[in-house]
Structure formats: structure tokens, C-alpha cells
Amino acid sequence: MDYNSNLESYVRQWAEKQPDKTAVICDSETITYGQLWQQVTEHSRDYQQAEGRAVVIRSTQSIFFLVQYFAAHLAGKAFVPLEENCTDARLSSIQHEVNACSIPGNVADILYTTGTTGQQKGIMISHKAIMADAGNLISAMQFAEDLLFIISGPLNHIGSLSKIWPTVMAGATLCITPGMKDMNQFLNAFQLPYPKIATFLVPASIRMLLLFARKELCSISDKIDFIETGAAPMPQADMEALCLLLPHARLYNTYASTETGIICTHNYNSDYCVAGCLGRPMPHSSVFITPEGYVACKGDTLMEGYVGDEGLTRNVLHNGTLFTSDCGRIDEQGRLHLTGRIGDIINIGGYKVNPIVVEDVALSFPAVSDCICTPSPHPVLGTVLRLYIVPQSGSEVDKKELSAFLQKKLEQYMIPQFFSIVDHIERTFNGKLNRKYYLTGIK
Amino acid sequence: MVDLESDFLFSDLDSLGVTTILMTLSAEYGIELEAKDATPKNLKTLDSIVAMVEEKLKVKSEE
Numbered sequence: 001m002d003y004n005s006n007l008e009s010y011v012r013q014w015a016e017k018q019p020d021k022t023a024v025i026c027d028s029e030t031i032t033y034g035q036l037w038q039q040v041t042e043h044s045r046d047y048q049q050a051e052g053r054a055v056v057i058r059s060t061q062s063i064f065f066l067v068q069y070f071a072a073h074l075a076g077k078a079f080v081p082l083e084e085n086c087t088d089a090r091l092s093s094i095q096h097e098v099n100a101c102s103i104p105g106n107v108a109d110i111l112y113t114t115g116t117t118g119q120q121k122g123i124m125i126s127h128k129a130i131m132a133d134a135g136n137l138i139s140a141m142q143f144a145e146d147l148l149f150i151i152s153g154p155l156n157h158i159g160s161l162s163k164i165w166p167t168v169m170a171g172a173t174l175c176i177t178p179g180m181k182d183m184n185q186f187l188n189a190f191q192l193p194y195p196k197i198a199t200f201l202v203p204a205s206i207r208m209l210l211l212f213a214r215k216e217l218c219s220i221s222d223k224i225d226f227i228e229t230g231a232a233p234m235p236q237a238d239m240e241a242l243c244l245l246l247p248h249a250r251l252y253n254t255y256a257s258t259e260t261g262i263i264c265t266h267n268y269n270s271d272y273c274v275a276g277c278l279g280r281p282m283p284h285s286s287v288f289i290t291p292e293g294y295v296a297c298k299g300d301t302l303m304e305g306y307v308g309d310e311g312l313t314r315n316v317l318h319n320g321t322l323f324t325s326d327c328g329r330i331d332e333q334g335r336l337h338l339t340g341r342i343g344d345i346i347n348i349g350g351y352k353v354n355p356i357v358v359e360d361v362a363l364s365f366p367a368v369s370d371c372i373c374t375p376s377p378h379p380v381l382g383t384v385l386r387l388y389i390v391p392q393s394g395s396e397v398d399k400k401e402l403s404a405f406l407q408k409k410l411e412q413y414m415i416p417q418f419f420s421i422v423d424h425i426e427r428t429f430n431g432k433l434n435r436k437y438y439l440t441g442i443k
Numbered sequence: 444m445v446d447l448e449s450d451f452l453f454s455d456l457d458s459l460g461v462t463t464i465l466m467t468l469s470a471e472y473g474i475e476l477e478a479k480d481a482t483p484k485n486l487k488t489l490d491s492i493v494a495m496v497e498e499k500l501k502v503k504s505e506e
Contacts, residue, residue: 180458183478208462213478349459380462412457 006108006127007134007168008074011037014171023168025148025192026063026176033171036067043071054098054110056080056091059156061178066164073127078103080110080122081156083411090411098122101308110307111158113258113352120357122307123258132300133262134165136282140265141198141226141252147172148194152179152186153202158258159231159350163200180205187216196225203234204349204381210241211380217245226250228265231350232382233338236275243269253278255287255336260322261301263287264336278336287336295328295336296321344435346375348383351413355385355435358416361409362387365402367395370425374438376418385416388438390425397421453486461486468492474499 011033014021019034031039047055055072059065059081072079080098082091098110108130110122137143143166151174153160167174173194177186190197197220201209206229209217224246234253242251251269255278256262264287266272266279281287285299302322305313316323327340346353355373362371369392376386391397399419406415426434456464464486465476474496485495 181453181456181461182483183461183481187478205458208458209478211462212465212476212481216478379466381459384459417459 005131006073007130007165008040008070010169010171011040011070014168018171021171022173024063024066024174024176025189026061029063031063036063036070039067040070040074043067044074047072047075047077050075050077052077052095052099053103054078054080054095056082056095056098058082058086058091059084059154061151061155061176063176065155065176066174069164073108076105078107078110078124080112081161082112083154083156085412087408094122098307103307104304107304109161111156111161111258113158120354121309121312124304124307125258125261126304129261129301129303130165131169132284133162134169136262136284136301137162137166138170140282141166141228141250143167143170143172143198144196145171146195147225148175148189148192148197149173150175150177150186150189150197150199152177152205153200153350154179157231157350158256159200159202162256162262163228180208183208183213187213187220190220190223194223197223198226198228199224200228200230202231202350203229203238204232206234206238206242207380207382210238210245214245221246222248224249226252228252228254230254230256230278232347234275235382236273239268239273239275243273255279255295255338257324259303259316260297260324261285261299261303263297263299263301266335272335274337276337276339277331278338280334280336287330289328289330290323293327293329293339295324295326295338297324298322346373346383346385348385348413349381353385353414358385358387358406358410358414359433361406362389362402365397365405367392367397368402369393369395372425372433372435372438373416374435378417384418385414386418386420387416388420388422388425390422452488452492453483456486464492468496472496472500474503 014033015037021033022030023033023036024031055077069079106126107124108127109125112122149163149167151160151163155161175189177189250267252265253268255264263285264278264281266277285301287297290296298321325343326338328336328338330336344355358373359371362368368389370390372388374386375383378384389397426437428434461481465481469476485491
């Protein structure tokens, strides 16, 4: 593997060596490496003519997304995939932001996420980081040419996007499904005629399958080469249940983020099945714990920085080290264990939500006088958002109207699942929102 | 929030919505719902969900 190259060179390589090999399957549509490369080169000519350094698009779970992805890179553009239901206003705002900034020439992707800092920022990922991430995953999980990798999550999220990289580098086949809303469509993908099938699932998706598809998981058990999880903590009970259902599969729990790249992983379908254990660093990465107890990462997978914000970048990235907000420890075997997270960021099934963002929008709703957005337990997602609301004097808050209002201004994963009308919000002695109060059980 | 009166309920739902419906119905009616029940057809409208639950209750009573 040539880690100094780029991903597109591998698409071209496989198009030359195995033009008729299936590259991507999506619904009833398939495309070979030869066809993919042809479409990529044609599309890249359009991007070369387009103004600006970046290509900003709404992601779709489709073969065309991949054509756009590789074509943008080939044309020397940075690729900026936004969520599928992104509003015109948000797309326009981000287009404006990236066009106004200087984007280094080595930047391949800009992914917008809340991430470590709690603010929605564009995170720049270089071609070198992509190759290093791909190399890490290939080395750790043994991606091979005869593998079918099923992607069911949103392609604008690092968890799913990063699986394109090792699959293409290894000359394997991708299968894109539209998400876990229709579990049957996801499970049917395992009937495709491939000797080895793997996938990435966030813990919430695994919980859904454990709740509703145990029989189906059993029936496809022998076909599953490996399942990787990450983005959010996975409960011990779910890990053990999955190990029992899939005794022959490798089951990985991975430590990664948009800012750090893919860092550590651990096969918990082994004699060491412990929640919070994310394993040892992969070949192109290293990790250590700061004196304050936070996880810090080094290596070729780190982000280039936050687009247009050198100050914010310097806060978390300096001396070749990315300082995260995750609390952790390294055990005597060199395995990383996560023990928590500082700050108020709420992890919703892998998406990081800054509650202040939700509260700010909610406070702009006329009938809301005060509010606080808190994590709330959920039997599948683990954690969802609850918004406690104090209505304006003499007003009533219509929850449906408020939810619809929030949906116009926030991304879907930031919309609270629960709304509670209360007569006051708990604050600390100095008037700040008392978030700890709302963490101690159901209020 | 999802419009339960919609004729396109399934398309308005996300995976959390589907899961919530399945879990709520399972708990409320004491029926076992599985992935194979959570089809776009069964969850298309409120009426189709009602029909699915009635079918499950009928099977349960016959057992």
C-alpha cells in the first residue's frame, strides 16, 4: 500500500486491473470499478470548471455520492458533504464560509460536526490522513479484496465515510443501504453472494438489531466477517449479547473522531470483553493520557484544522498532538479505556450535540421564557435529548409547534425527543444553568 | 414531531421513530414485534399499524 498516494489512484488502479469487479452496490444498482472510474473522470471535468476550492453537496446514500466524492478530489477540490435534509439556508451559509476561507491544497474533505470543541465547525481532513486511516483499518480489521462492506449510516459522518477508504484501497466491494429505518433492507444485504461481509454499526443500531432481529442475526452469523462499532459507548450487556449471537465474527470497538481520525480498536469477541475498552493504537497512530487525564492523539490521521479558525485549531491541535475532551486511561496491556467526557456535549447515537445551541434556538421561540436541554435515557439510543421549558407568563407552549420551529433551524439529531413544561429551571448560585442537577436521574 | 395521520407515515419516520413505535406497541399490547414486521407497508399509515397489531393479537389469542 502506498500511503503517500491518494484514494483516487486506487480507484484508477482497480479500474485498470479489475474493470469488471463490482465496486458499489446500492439497491438494485451496481457499478464496476471500470464504470466508476469513467464516471469519476467525466464528473471531475465539471468540478474543475467550477469556481471555488470546495464542492458543497447534500449527501445521499447512493452510488452518485461516491462519484461526486472521488470526482471532487480528482479535480483538486475539497469535498464538503452535508446532511441529506440540510436546509437551503444552511447549505448556502456553509458554501459562503468555505469560499471565504483559505483551504490548504492538501485538504480532501471538510466534515461539519460539533466535535470536541462544542461548536459546529468544518473539520479539514487531508488526503494523507485518509490514506493513514485506510491503512489503519486495513491492518487492524484485515479488509481484503473479497470483502463486501455494508454502509448503512449517513455518508457525511466520519463513521460511514471512513469505511469507503479501506474498502476502495483493498479493491473490495461497498454496499450502501438507506439506514436502519428499514432493518430488513439492511439484513437483506447479507444475502448477497460474498464470502465475507462486514459492516459498521453505531451502538444504537446494534441495540435495534438485538431487540428486533435476533433470529435474523443468528441466521447470518456465519456470513459476518466483522462488525465495527464506535462513535458512542456500547453497553456491556449488548457487547456480551452480540458475542453470543455471533461467536465466529470479529467485533471491534473503535476509538475515532472527525478530528483525530481512526486511532485505536479492540476485538471484544475475545477473552477480554469490557465496555469502554477501545484497544491499542493502529499502525499510523499513537495515544497517550495527559496529566489531567484526557486522551491525546498523534499520528498521520489527525485533522489539518478547523476551516477558517486557526485560533480554535491551536486550542486543540499543537505540536503534532490532538487534545480531546475524552477522559481515559491506558491499562497495563497498552489498551485505551474511556472513562467519560468533560464539558456539556451530549452524545446522541454518535452525534455530538452542544445543548447551548439547542437552547439558544428554543429561546428564540416566542412562548419560551427559559429552558435547558439535557440528556435523557432511552432504551435504544442510550441517550436522547430532553428540553425543559418554562413558558412566558400567560403563555402556553405548544410542543408540536416548538418542535417544528426547532426543526427549521437545527439538524435533525439536535431535535429533542422529549419536552417537559416546568415552572422554573435550576440554576447555580451564580445564575448559570445547573446541568449537573438534571444529570442525576429523571427530573 | 411526526404527523400520525399522514398517509406517508413511514417516510416521515426515522429509525428512532420506527423503534419507538415497535417498542411501544410491544409493551402496550404484549405482542412480539420483530424486524420483519417493521416494513414500509406495515408502517405506512396509522391504519396499517392498527391492522398489524390486530393481526398479532389474533395470533396471540390463538396460541
